[in-house]
Amino acid sequence: xxxxxxxxxxxxxxxxxxxxxxxxxxxxxxxxxxxxxxxxxxxxxxxxxxxxxxxxxxxxxxxxxxxxxxxxxxxxxxxxxxxxxxxxxxxxxxxxxxxxxxxxxxxxxxxxxxxxxxxxxxxxxxxxxxxxxxxxxxxxxxxxxxxxxxxxxxxxxxxxxxxxxxxxxxxxxxxxxxxxxxxxxxxxxxxxxxxxxxxxxxxxxxxxxxxxxxxxxxxxxxxxxxxxxxxxxxxxxxxxxxxxxxxxxxxxxxxxxxxxxxxxxxxxxxxxxxxxxxxxxxxxxxxxxxxxxxxxxxxxxxxxxxxxxxxxx
Numbered sequence: 119x120x121x122x123x124x125x126x127x128x129x130x131x132x133x134x135x136x137x138x139x140x141x142x143x144x145x146x147x148x149x150x151x152x153x154x155x156x157x158x159x160x161x162x163x164x165x166x167x168x169x170x171x172x173x174x175x176x177x178x179x180x181x182x183x184x185x186x187x188x189x190x191x192x193x194x195x196x197x198x199x200x201x202x203x204x205x206x207x208x209x210x211x212x213x214x215x216x217x218x219x220x221x222x223x224x225x226x227x228x229x230x231x232x233x234x235x236x237x238x239x240x241x242x243x244x245x246x247x248x249x250x251x252x253x254x255x256x257x258x259x260x261x262x263x264x265x266x267x268x269x270x271x272x273x274x275x276x277x278x279x280x281x282x283x284x285x286x287x288x289x290x291x292x293x294x295x296x297x298x299x300x301x302x303x304x305x306x307x308x309x310x311x312x313x314x315x316x317x318x319x320x321x322x323x324x325x326x327x328x329x330x331x332x333x334x335x336x337x338x339x340x341x342x343x344x345x346x347x348x349x350x351x352x353x354x355x356x357x358x359x360x361x362x363x364x365x366x367x368x369x370x371x372x373x374x375x376x377x378x379x380x381x382x383x384x385x386x387x388x389x390x391x392x393x394x395x396x397x398x399x400x401x402x403x404x405x406x407x408x409x410x411x412x413x414x415x416x417x418x419x420x421x422x423x424x425x426x427x428x429x430x431x
Contacts (some may be wrong), residue, residue: 135228135332138200142193143326149186151320151371155378158312190239197232201225227271234264254309258302265299278296282347286356287332294325316371323367331359 203375204226209225212218220226241260245253272292280288298321305314335356339345345352 133333133337135201135204136329136336138197139232140326140329140333142189143322143329145326146186146189147319147326147367148374149189150315150322152378154312154315154319155375157315158375159364159379159382167244186240187242189238190242191236192239193235194232194236194239197235198229201228201232212298218273224275227275231264231271234267236262239262247280255306257356258306258309262299262302262306265295265302269295269299280317283345283352283356284336284347286353287328289334290357291325291328291332294321294328297321298325320367320371322369324363327363328360331363335359364409 204225210221211226213221238260239255245256249256269292272288272411273297298318301314301321305311305318308314334340335345347353
């Protein structure tokens with residue numbers, strides 16, 4: 119009974135080990151979808167977005183804070199703490215036996231992933247809030263580094279130790295990570311392209327939703343019974359679920375863009391009216407007063423010209 123209980127606890131912890139990173143990637147992808155949609159609708163820059171009029175002044179500093187970078191840092195730290203606390207025994211690198219053996223290989227791999235996620239967030243924060251000028255290469259470089267090592271760890275360990283349904287799940291995840299690696303690498307040379315940002319956002323949503331789906335398939339199946347690795351229909355349904363995730367995430371991006379466009383068309387006339395009310399005040403204070411001052415200064419210049427001419431003589 120105790121063995122089955124420990125096994126169920128380990129499965130439950132592994133389930134959350136898939137779900138927690140997946141939920142973060144989904145939320146981060148939704149945040150990026152809102153940012154990209156806003157930039158496309160307002161024809162704004164993705165690297166240097168303009169601050170709204172209501173956020174100018176004392177709120178301008180809050181607008182410049184790298185919220186995505188701080189989210190990566192905090193999520194990486196929390197996942198590191200969860201990964202260490204989830205181990206039943208003392209978390210260490212090697213055993214005390216002779217000869218010593220490496221312990222917790224998958225936990226150390228996950229620890230490496232989450233550490234590089236925090237380093238990616240540190241790169242974003244340093245580039246946006248510490249350096250005098252934003253360094254996009256630093257942001258994309260740290261992001262590409264984290265994705266490179268994620269792909270390496272998935273190919274070297276998760277594929278070799280899995281088979282059947284689990285192998286199909288990880289193979290599809292590797293496909294998404296590989297495409298994301300290509301896109302982020304291209305962004306190092308073209309960081310302001312909307313198409314690359316849109317594809318990156320879509321792949322982030324795909325990786326997050328598929329991680330959540332993998333947790334349910336492997337450890338909490340809906341039917342209550344484990345999937346059969348020898349049944350070809352189960353493997354085919356895994357691929358079908360992946361295609362459904364592609365469709366759902368694409369519709370999610372389209373829905374966010376449509377809602378943002380609807381919000382812009384409904385509320386932009388009010389913003390334009392507010393700006394038009396403020397604009398005449400500036401024109402009235404600058405136009406006539408400037409002409410009056412110019413007319414007053416003109417005689418002074420005319421009076422000074424003869425004096426200068428007399429003194430020169």
